[in-house]
Amino acid sequence: MSTPQLLSTALTELIGIRHPVVQTGMGWVAGPRLVSATANAGGLGILASATMTFEELEQAILEVKGRTEEPFGVNLRADAGDAAERCAxxxxxxxxxxxxxxxxxxxxxxxxxxxxxxVIPSVGLPKHARKVASWGADAVMIQGGEGGGHTGSTPTTLLLPSVLDAVDIPVIAAGGFFDGRGLAAALSYGAAGIGMGTRFLLTADSAVPQAVKELYLAHDLNGTVVTDKVDGMPHRMLRTPFVEEIEESSRLKRLAPTVRRTLEFKKMSGMSWLDLARDGREMKKNQGRSLAQMTLAANTPMMLRAGLVEGDTNAGVLASGQVVGVLDDLPTCEELISRVVTEAAECLRRTQGYLVP
Structure with missing residues (x-):
């Protein structure tokens, strides 16, 4: 039985969801099954489209709509050559x-x-939040350095208040959240909700192979590492023998695998060399990436696919937030969201006792 709405925030009102909990758009992880399970549980599920072809994205949207009547979202690459077509x-x-x-x-x-x-862009600095707010964005999501995947160095506890002070639109906080205490804390800061990635990856509704989920659960709070050796940008991932080997290897030793994975990505995505060049030009323009970083960028989808889809941890990487060190179970999305919002409501009620009458 679904948990009734216990918390009303600017996020729940803006989107029409029951609970201020967002399942982030993780490549190879946030597919139709996980997104629809999140939506049916009352949260906002976000479909990851960066690893999908245009046709695969349309099929995934239709599958989600076939599984739920609740609102859901799609995460898009703003610098993709076909961004306008995907928005259409x-x-x-x-x-x-x-x-x-x-x-x-x-x-x-x-x-x-x-x-x-x-429209909800992700931002990493207050000035970016102000910019997209002035352009008409409805809300923003921030991710502190504790989060998995591409991440910055500023912790959520500092990034969140600085962005909240910068804009008047709803702010969703991500990076380090996994339970109701975190949701209550974020709401107390002034956030409209929380986003969780690793916590949703480690649910029964996630399509990640069971053996890979068990590998995640075996790691402690020191079980992640931030490296730029995968695609040239800071990337938090699970600390595995393969990742440590990448960390220690020379650029020359990584060259042949880089070329091979680039060719695999080109074939999988159906992109032409011209398409890849255009995407690379956009990355350079919007992200300031160097030629070496752009060359490495095509590696990331294939290395994540090897680990998260194929379960090959000897050839793939596993994006992960630091919260992996405190997780020990694989609940359904319904169970997860229910306990998060129930605990958050109880925390907020309890803190009322600190107020002097």
Missing amino acids: LLIKHGVKVASFALAPKPELIATLKEHGIV
């Missing part, structure tokens, strides 16, 4: 939320909003 796909199928890893152009935000789609 969201409009066509009535997707409620468009989230972005990088700031989408003002014209794209305006087009999405004209069709009633809620």
